Amino acid sequence: MQSDQHKSILWLFTTVLLFLLILLVGIKEYSSSGDSDVAGETIWSHEELALLRSLALSTGNKPHSFEQQTNKFASSPAAAAFGHRLFFDTDLSRSGATACASCHHPDKAFTDGLVHPATHLQPAPRNTPTLVGAAHSPWQFWDGRSDSLWSQALEALESPLDHGMSRSEVIQLIKKKYRTDYEALFGMLPASDDSAAIDRAFTNVGKAIGAYIARLEPAPGRFDRYVAGLVGSLDSAAPVERLTRTEIAGLKLFISDEKGQCISCHNGPLFTNNEFKSINVPDFSGSDRGRLAGAEEVLRNAFNCLGEFSDSEEESCGDLIYIKQNDPELTAAFKVPTLRNLSFTAPYMHSGIFPRLADVLRYYNHPLQRAGDHLDIVPLDMFPHELEQLEAFLMTLDGGINVDLKWLKPPDNGRQQFSNSEVLRATQAGFQRPEAPQVVVISSQH
Amino acid sequence: MNVLKALILLFIVFSRVNAEGVTQSQLPVSERFYSDRLDLQVEIRAVEHFMAINQLQHWNVSLMRLDGTPIVIESLTFDGGMPAHRHGLPTTPKVVVAESGAEIRGIRFSMPGVWRLVLGIETKDTGVILQFETDLRYGQAPSFISAEFREL
Numbered sequence: 001m002q003s004d005q006h007k008s009i010l011w012l013f014t015t016v017l018l019f020l021l022i023l024l025v026g027i028k029e030y031s032s033s034g035d036s037d038v039a040g041e042t043i044w045s046h047e048e049l050a051l052l053r054s055l056a057l058s059t060g061n062k063p064h065s066f067e068q069q070t071n072k073f074a075s076s077p078a079a080a081a082f083g084h085r086l087f088f089d090t091d092l093s094r095s096g097a098t099a100c101a102s103c104h105h106p107d108k109a110f111t112d113g114l115v116h117p118a119t120h121l122q123p124a125p126r127n128t129p130t131l132v133g134a135a136h137s138p139w140q141f142w143d144g145r146s147d148s149l150w151s152q153a154l155e156a157l158e159s160p161l162d163h164g165m166s167r168s169e170v171i172q173l174i175k176k177k178y179r180t181d182y183e184a185l186f187g188m189l190p191a192s193d194d195s196a197a198i199d200r201a202f203t204n205v206g207k208a209i210g211a212y213i214a215r216l217e218p219a220p221g222r223f224d225r226y227v228a229g230l231v232g233s234l235d236s237a238a239p240v241e242r243l244t245r246t247e248i249a250g251l252k253l254f255i256s257d258e259k260g261q262c263i264s265c266h267n268g269p270l271f272t273n274n275e276f277k278s279i280n281v282p283d284f285s286g287s288d289r290g291r292l293a294g295a296e297e298v299l300r301n302a303f304n305c306l307g308e309f310s311d312s313e314e315e316s317c318g319d320l321i322y323i324k325q326n327d328p329e330l331t332a333a334f335k336v337p338t339l340r341n342l343s344f345t346a347p348y349m350h351s352g353i354f355p356r357l358a359d360v361l362r363y364y365n366h367p368l369q370r371a372g373d374h375l376d377i378v379p380l381d382m383f384p385h386e387l388e389q390l391e392a393f394l395m396t397l398d399g400g401i402n403v404d405l406k407w408l409k410p411p412d413n414g415r416q417q418f419s420n421s422e423v424l425r426a427t428q429a430g431f432q433r434p435e436a437p438q439v440v441v442i443s444s445q446h
Numbered sequence: 447m448n449v450l451k452a453l454i455l456l457f458i459v460f461s462r463v464n465a466e467g468v469t470q471s472q473l474p475v476s477e478r479f480y481s482d483r484l485d486l487q488v489e490i491r492a493v494e495h496f497m498a499i500n501q502l503q504h505w506n507v508s509l510m511r512l513d514g515t516p517i518v519i520e521s522l523t524f525d526g527g528m529p530a531h532r533h534g535l536p537t538t539p540k541v542v543v544a545e546s547g548a549e550i551r552g553i554r555f556s557m558p559g560v561w562r563l564v565l566g567i568e569t570k571d572t573g574v575i576l577q578f579e580t581d582l583r584y585g586q587a588p589s590f591i592s593a594e595f596r597e598l
Contacts, residue, residue, distance in 0.1 A: 046585075047583055047585070047586060049585075050583075050584045050585025050586065051583075051584040052584070053585070054499075054584045054585065055507075067450070231480070263465055263558065264531065264557040264558065265557065266561060267499070267500065267558070268500060273500055273536075273556040273557060274500075275536050275556045275557075285517075310493075318502045318552060319502070321539065321540075321552060322502070322537040322539060322551065322552025322554075323537065323538060324534075324535070324536055324537055324538050325538065327534065329533055329534060364516070374533075376531065376532075376533060
């Protein structure tokens with residue numbers, strides 16, 4: 001009797017204990033699923049926190065600069081200052097009217113607001129991409145046919161669709177206008193018409209422009225400050241950033257394996273895995289082979305990482321050495337673009353076909369599917385309110401550009417024809433969304 | 447007795463609840479796969495970035511008997527992709543088989559999620575295919591979901 005009672009007390013004790021345990025595990029699972037909103041705070045699981053940290057700027061994440069790899073002037077302030085002048089100089093074109101800044105406007109995060117530039121008359125013209133954070137990509141252009149900012153600049157200078165200058169014309173102009181800038185950095189300009197010497201000098205001009213663009217770092221947005229607060233890497237003076245419920249819901253969709261799946265391609269602090277994917281975005285001719293052609297071109301490009309003008313050791317050209325090529329998956333595949341500063345960079349996609357972000361998200365809900373196509377996404381079938389949540393989240397990535405204002409204005413040394421008002425006029429002539437912000441958010445850092 | 451059981455349970459449950467994400471220094475640099483039937487084990491190892499997401503990495507591959515006796519690899523093939531996303535590898539890895547060992551250079555995992563990888567290994571007198579699946583997550587050690595050896 002005594003022992004029986006003892007036994008049943010033990011049973012009771014065990015049962016209560018088990019019950020408590022189940023409750024505890026339940027609470028833990030519930031909170032790590034991240035759906036709870038305790039006193040306005042979202043609870044994130046450890047795995048989610050690790051993921052958020054990998055996406056944020058300013059949590060000790062230092063994205064790799066690919067420009068540094070092949071351009072030894074990439075972090076030279078003098079080279080950047082020279083590149084800054086060249087970037088805004090319309091003399092650097094056959095027509096005398098085109099500068100890089102004609103299509104890459106600082107107040108639009110270095111895009112132009114157009115579907116595609118008016119001079120791009122090829123069958124499948126492409127949209128002007130942002131240059132902010134471009135140094136962190138191993139590939140330039142939508143098809144990655146160039147593997148550095150400097151080699152990209154050389155193509156823009158020579159292309160009849162852009163600047164239309166020959167190499168020796170570029171060097172003539174440098175001699176006439178920029179001899180001191182050039183020679184202080186790179187030594188004597190070639191005296192003769194020796195084509196090898198001209199090529200070398202032409203490359204140096206590209207490297208100065210590359211050094212300028214490499215400065216255009218994205219600034220942390222609200223998302224980054226929110227994550228910095230979560231992982232405790234915020235300096236104590238900074239106010240705690242909160243995201244709204246809608247933005248958090250959008251973030252959850254963005255990182256979810258089942259729902260948005262955005263994270264599989266748009267990952268890392270620039271929100272791109274630097275890959276080329278086919279998501280069947282319509283273009284104007286249906287003839288754009290995208291990366292399939294781009295991979296062949298970058299391998300042929302004399303100014304690539306492995307070429308004689310590159311400042312890199314062969315072993316740091318891994319992206320080129322192990323390039324994926326000749327694969328049907330690359331047909332009409334395009335570079336996964338950064339998602340930072342989207343409110344400045346409309347219209348969207350390689351063909352500039354979507355004027356608003358909402359159109360992009362609607363497309364992900366029902367992508368174009370054709371028999372025989374390799375498609376890297378699945379229809380999402382999200383509810384309209386979920387698409388709105390995603391859009392709200394994407395807006396928290398807008399931080400602007402993390403440079404001193406002087407780099408965003410035409411250099412005022414009196415030698416430029418490209419005045420500030422012309423930049424603004426070019427902007428106003430371009431396509432604009434009604435809700436497009438007119439001023440760039442700049443967070444200055446010295 | 448029951449109290450003891452409950453305490454053990456308590457311990458198990460708590461150790462599970464407290465399992466946290468691994469820190470960088472705890473991340474593994476290699477993995478081994480064993481086959482009793484074939485008396486083989488395969489090791490893959492990377493000096494840097496083993497199985498890390500979006501980092502170019504190079505693997506050393508070694509083949510051994512279960513007791514550790516090394517077997518010389520004569521040739522090696524490597525392929526893979528993500529079954530759920532129906533795509534292959536984002537790079538074209540290159541295989542180098544030398545006296546000093548076998549190496550696969552230029553591997554990159556561009557997405558989190560499940561990757562299926564296939565190694566074809568040939569030795570002087572036999573050939574074997576090792577196929578395994580691994581789930582990659584940010585800030586976590588890779589979790590190897592399945593592995594299977596097949597004779598060639």
